[in-house]
Amino acid sequence: xxxxxxxxxxxxxxxxxxxxxxxxxxxxxxxxxxxxxxxxxxxxxxxxxxxxxxxxxxxxxxxxxxxxxxxxxxxxxxxxxxxxxxxxxxxxxxxxxxxxxxxxxxxxxxxx
Amino acid sequence: xxxxxxxxxxxxxxxxxxxxxxxxxxxxxxxxxxxxxxxxxxxxxxxxxxxxxxxxxxxxxxxxxxxxxxxxxxxxxxxxxxxxxxxxxxxxxxxxxxxxxxxxxxxxxxxxxx
Numbered sequence: 001x002x003x004x005x006x007x008x009x010x011x012x013x014x015x016x017x018x019x020x021x022x023x024x025x026x027x028x029x030x031x032x033x034x035x036x037x038x039x040x041x042x043x044x045x046x047x048x049x050x051x052x053x054x055x056x057x058x059x060x061x062x063x064x065x066x067x068x069x070x071x072x073x074x075x076x077x078x079x080x081x082x083x084x085x086x087x088x089x090x091x092x093x094x095x096x097x098x099x100x101x102x103x104x105x106x107x108x109x110x111x112x
Numbered sequence: 113x114x115x116x117x118x119x120x121x122x123x124x125x126x127x128x129x130x131x132x133x134x135x136x137x138x139x140x141x142x143x144x145x146x147x148x149x150x151x152x153x154x155x156x157x158x159x160x161x162x163x164x165x166x167x168x169x170x171x172x173x174x175x176x177x178x179x180x181x182x183x184x185x186x187x188x189x190x191x192x193x194x195x196x197x198x199x200x201x202x203x204x205x206x207x208x209x210x211x212x213x214x215x216x217x218x219x220x221x222x223x224x225x226x
Contacts (some may be wrong), residue, residue, distance in 0.1 A: 034214070036215075043116075043219045044205075046215055046217075091154075091215075098143075098168045099145070100215065102154030102156075
């Protein structure tokens with residue numbers, strides 16, 4: 001069964017800290033993987049997309065890496081800010097399917 | 113282009129009533145997804161359209177749920193004989209074929225079944 005797991009479920013850090021969010025998935029035959037941000041009561045905003053042939057993608061203070069063989073992706077946030085407080089979701093699309101399966105997310109709180 | 117639009121934003125209904133949600137994707141996007149999200153959970157896949165063709169559908173969808181995209185533009189999601197367990201946020205997302213497949217989500221339609 002294809003599943004996506006995100007640990008920890010919640011994380012609280014002081015402002016300025018660098019942090020890593022984890023995403024693990026079963027079955028390494030993925031097509032691509034996306035990281036999203038969701039603010040309370042709102043829709044999702046795409047942060048980074050990594051194709052199966054790529055190892056990492058960067059956007060500003062965000063860096064996402066992909067290790068298919070181990071079934072893992074990480075989202076690195078540098079110099080965290082209170083405005084980064086949100087739920088971060090990982091979604092995986094496997095080969096042979098169009099759908100994305102989401103993890104349950106990591107709820108991040110950055111303290112000023 | 114104002115992004116993905118969903119209507120209504122909030123819907124309160126009584127158990128047993130039918131409800132319909134509408135999604136207007138970004139105009140040049142031919143891929144359209146419907147998801148359902150409950151509190152504290154990640155979005156759960158419901159169905160996928162490429163243009164007007166419904167190419168993938170979750171087995172979680174019962175015969176009370178139906179979705180259409182008649183002209184390959186906007187889409188509707190109808191829930192018949194609503195149950196309290198249908199209370200959730202219904203999210204629509206779109207993307208373009210041939211691109212990186214980055215999903216753009218709407219703000220969602222929140223359903224409350226009393």
